[in-house]
Amino acid sequence: MRIALDAMGTDRAPMPEVTGAIQSLSHLDSDIEVVLIGDEEIVRTELERHGQCPDRLHVHHAPEQVTAADPAASVIRKKPSSSMVVGLRMQQAGEVDAFVSAGSTGAIMATSLFTLRRLPGIDRPAVGTPLPSLKDPFLLIDSGANVDCKPEHLVQFAHLGSIYAQHTMGRPQPKVSLLNVGEEPGKGGELVADTYDLLLDEPGLCFVGNVEGGGLLRGECDVVVCDGFVGNVLLKFYEGVAASILSPLGKERDDDEETGGLSDVLRILDHADTGGAPLLGVGGVSIICHGKSPPRAIRNAIAVAARAVSSDMVGHSARNISGSGAWLEEMK
Amino acid sequence: MRIALDAMGTDRAPMPEVTGAIQSLSHLDSDIEVVLIGDEEIVRTELERHGQCPDRLHVHHAPEQVTAADPAASVIRKKPSSSMVVGLRMQQAGEVDAFVSAGSTGAIMATSLFTLRRLPGIDRPAVGTPLPSLKDPFLLIDSGANVDCKPEHLVQFAHLGSIYAQHTMGRPQPKVSLLNVGEEPGKGGELVADTYDLLLDEPGLCFVGNVEGGGLLRGECDVVVCDGFVGNVLLKFYEGVAASILSPLGKERDDDEETGGLSDVLRILDHADTGGAPLLGVGGVSIICHGKSPPRAIRNAIAVAARAVSSDMVGHSARNISGSGAWLEEMK
Numbered sequence: 001m002r003i004a005l006d007a008m009g010t011d012r013a014p015m016p017e018v019t020g021a022i023q024s025l026s027h028l029d030s031d032i033e034v035v036l037i038g039d040e041e042i043v044r045t046e047l048e049r050h051g052q053c054p055d056r057l058h059v060h061h062a063p064e065q066v067t068a069a070d071p072a073a074s075v076i077r078k079k080p081s082s083s084m085v086v087g088l089r090m091q092q093a094g095e096v097d098a099f100v101s102a103g104s105t106g107a108i109m110a111t112s113l114f115t116l117r118r119l120p121g122i123d124r125p126a127v128g129t130p131l132p133s134l135k136d137p138f139l140l141i142d143s144g145a146n147v148d149c150k151p152e153h154l155v156q157f158a159h160l161g162s163i164y165a166q167h168t169m170g171r172p173q174p175k176v177s178l179l180n181v182g183e184e185p186g187k188g189g190e191l192v193a194d195t196y197d198l199l200l201d202e203p204g205l206c207f208v209g210n211v212e213g214g215g216l217l218r219g220e221c222d223v224v225v226c227d228g229f230v231g232n233v234l235l236k237f238y239e240g241v242a243a244s245i246l247s248p249l250g251k252e253r254d255d256d257e258e259t260g261g262l263s264d265v266l267r268i269l270d271h272a273d274t275g276g277a278p279l280l281g282v283g284g285v286s287i288i289c290h291g292k293s294p295p296r297a298i299r300n301a302i303a304v305a306a307r308a309v310s311s312d313m314v315g316h317s318a319r320n321i322s323g324s325g326a327w328l329e330e331m332k
Numbered sequence: 333m334r335i336a337l338d339a340m341g342t343d344r345a346p347m348p349e350v351t352g353a354i355q356s357l358s359h360l361d362s363d364i365e366v367v368l369i370g371d372e373e374i375v376r377t378e379l380e381r382h383g384q385c386p387d388r389l390h391v392h393h394a395p396e397q398v399t400a401a402d403p404a405a406s407v408i409r410k411k412p413s414s415s416m417v418v419g420l421r422m423q424q425a426g427e428v429d430a431f432v433s434a435g436s437t438g439a440i441m442a443t444s445l446f447t448l449r450r451l452p453g454i455d456r457p458a459v460g461t462p463l464p465s466l467k468d469p470f471l472l473i474d475s476g477a478n479v480d481c482k483p484e485h486l487v488q489f490a491h492l493g494s495i496y497a498q499h500t501m502g503r504p505q506p507k508v509s510l511l512n513v514g515e516e517p518g519k520g521g522e523l524v525a526d527t528y529d530l531l532l533d534e535p536g537l538c539f540v541g542n543v544e545g546g547g548l549l550r551g552e553c554d555v556v557v558c559d560g561f562v563g564n565v566l567l568k569f570y571e572g573v574a575a576s577i578l579s580p581l582g583k584e585r586d587d588d589e590e591t592g593g594l595s596d597v598l599r600i601l602d603h604a605d606t607g608g609a610p611l612l613g614v615g616g617v618s619i620i621c622h623g624k625s626p627p628r629a630i631r632n633a634i635a636v637a638a639r640a641v642s643s644d645m646v647g648h649s650a651r652n653i654s655g656s657g658a659w660l661e662e663m664k
Contacts, residue, residue, distance in 0.1 A: 134576060147513060147521035181479060181564040189479035189561050213568030217576045229521050230562050232513040234569055237545030241573055244466060244549045245601070269577070 001031060002096040003305050004087040005298070007038030008065045009102030011291050014038055017102070018046040020298025025054050027299065032306055035096055037062050037087040062086035072106030076114045084108065088115040091284050098285035098305035100276060102293045108286060109145055109279055116284035119314070121321040124149070125281030126157045126228065127288060128164055129235055130274040133219025137274045139165055140216075140224050144232035145279070151194040154178070154225050156321070158205055160280035161223035163320055167311040168278070168304065173206050174222035179230060180210035191227065199225075204320065239290075242269035276301030278308060280317070285309055333363060334428040335637050336419040337630070339370030340397045341434030343623050346370055349434070350378040352630025357386050359631065364638055367428055369394050369415040394418035404438030408446045416440065420447040423616050430617035430637035432608060434625045440618060441477055441611055448616035451646070453653040456481070457613030458489045458560065459620060460496055461567055462606040465551025469606045471497055472548075472556050476564035477611070483526040486510070486557050488653070490537055492612035493555035495652055499643040500610070500636065505538050506554035511562060512542035523559065531557075536652065571622075574601035608633030610640060612649070617641055 005021055007014040021034045033056040036043050040061040047053050064082035066075050076085055084103050090096045092115040101108050126142035141161040158176050165174035178196055180188040187210055199207040208221055246269055272294055276287035285308045289301045337353055339346040353366045365388040368375050372393040379385050396414035398407050408417055416435050422428045424447040433440050458474035473493040490508050497506035510528055512520045519542055531539040540553055578601055604626055608619035617640045621633045
């Protein structure tokens with residue numbers, strides 16, 4: 001298995017990427033290789049700081065870099081030699097099995113959609129972000145890809161999230177909840193009320209009902225479904241709370257410090273441990289990381305990508321949603 | 333000035349209400365009286381625990397109590413002798429100037445709407461919840477009254493919030509933001525994109541643009557406008573984070589402990605200090621408190637009610653929104 005890592009994505013690239021990649025190799029199966037994509041000179045200079053380059057770590061040259069100023073939809077045309085486009089094109093060509101990037105979320109989504117394409121039966125790929133809770137992490141989907149949704153889109157998110165939770169997060173029968181303003185059926189506006197009714201009758205899902213904002217951190221479900229507007233506001237608010245609290249407390253862990261340093265209570269504010277956020281519903285593995293990711297978060301995202309590949313997440317999604325994996329076989 | 337306080341609203345009623353009311357009198361102007369509404373025997377028993385009943389504290393008998401099981405819209409008909417209906421009827425009759433309750437939010441909204449009526453020009457009254465930030469508190473409006481909104485409703489929320497912030501929160505020229513998934517114009521779904529355009533051209537508002545979820549706690553605006561679905565999810569999530577963090581840290585302040593006990597960092601998770609949430613857009617003062625309010629939160633909500641009355645918040649709202657206070661004068 002080969003995992004492409006955009007070496008130029010984080011705010012402090014390529015330090016967190018290179019460090020995270022090196023760390024990840026000692027945690028991953030020995031048949032997994034990581035390909036750092038970026039300006040070779042810059043990446044090799046950073047690698048030298050770490051001494052010898054591990055055998056299973058490769059560098060693939062890509063001279064351009066996507067910035068926040070690049071309009072997301074035009075990156076594929078205007079920056080064809082960027083680490084992001086090169087990495088995703090390599091997956092499209094079958095040269096790597098997964099792609100991980102901490103670059104602009106919008107650009108990763110748009111470029112992934114263009115290169116990996118939508119799975120049949122999926123109208124809107126969605127971002128699933130794993131968030132810590134008082135119990136196990138849960139997947140918030142959609143956390144930002146689609147701001148205007150219809151009930152059938154939310155049902156697709158439920159399937160995508162459930163398959164991901166089962167195969168990649170290791171939940172045998174994922175409990176799926178709908179984010180709402182009350183727990184009772186019939187709560188919420190038109191979108192969620194109609195979605196609730198659809199989810200109740202939907203086969204292949206373990207739908208456990210509505211969850212309120214206050215119930216999320218209790219961790220009683222594995223997948224929380226919402227439209228990308230609410231999900232994005234919530235996710236960024238969560239990150240804002242975390243930054244406001246952890247940063248002044250000196251609890252931001254930029255380095256490779258292990259979790260023992262942070263109390264269990266504050267752990268729920270720190271999602272570097274839960275790994276990257278997959279773009280679900282495309283014909284490949286594309287993992288999105290926060291632009292401020294420390295090496296630890298990159299390492300976790302690589303592990304997430306490896307699990308997604310080895311569990312054949314995309315195959316399961318294609319078979320479950322379109323009822324057949326034929327399309328995927330054809331595409332290969 | 334007379335402020336009616338529902339003595340039976342909190343989960344531990346009437347203890348927090350009675351304690352908060354007694355404490356509030358020493359902080360309020362000497363011409364302000366508080367009327368505890370509830371089962372007289374229960375309220376007087378609690379009052380006895382505090383020794384002498386202060387001069388400016390009165391008890392008004394109301395034998396019934398609204399519970400979470402009561403459908404919000406039918407409380408006015410089915411529980412006419414409840415502390416909630418009696419208190420709001422007293423304001424409707426001009427016997428008190430404001431009403432404060434920690435009872436069921438839905439029931440307070442429905443009963444307030446029925447008794448105090450909508451201000452002319454307002455289609456949808458909204459709940460404004462003051463939330464702490466790293467600077468001053470900001471008002472989140474709508475935090476739960478309206479789950480399906482149109483752009484013109486959000487513009488009304490902006491006006492109601494701005495007037496409240498100016499006259500009751502003491503912000504001379506309140507900065508109004510629109511909650512969105514990005515800061516740039518044109519971001520977000522149809523509702524917020526259309527609202528953005530309307531707010532840009534709206535006279536009488538200091539609209540400063542979009543704010544993301546991650547920017548809320550930075551406290552750079554006074555009023556944050558959103559639909560009641562997003563607002564409610566966000567508010568409850570915030571409360572959930574606060575409970576998850578403060579409770580295990582032993583930082584929940586049930587009693588009358590002063591703010592010095594809590595570090596500045598954790599202060600942003602504790603909104604008992606910022607007082608109750610006004611239902612804005614009705615022809616009176618109706619302040620909603622959390623069901624778990626400690627005495628300190630009740631005391632602050634009474635202070636908020638007093639400021640709303642003394643600043644003539646309702647009059648300012650009526651004049652600003654309908655362009656004339658004639659309707660309000662007529663109603664008196």
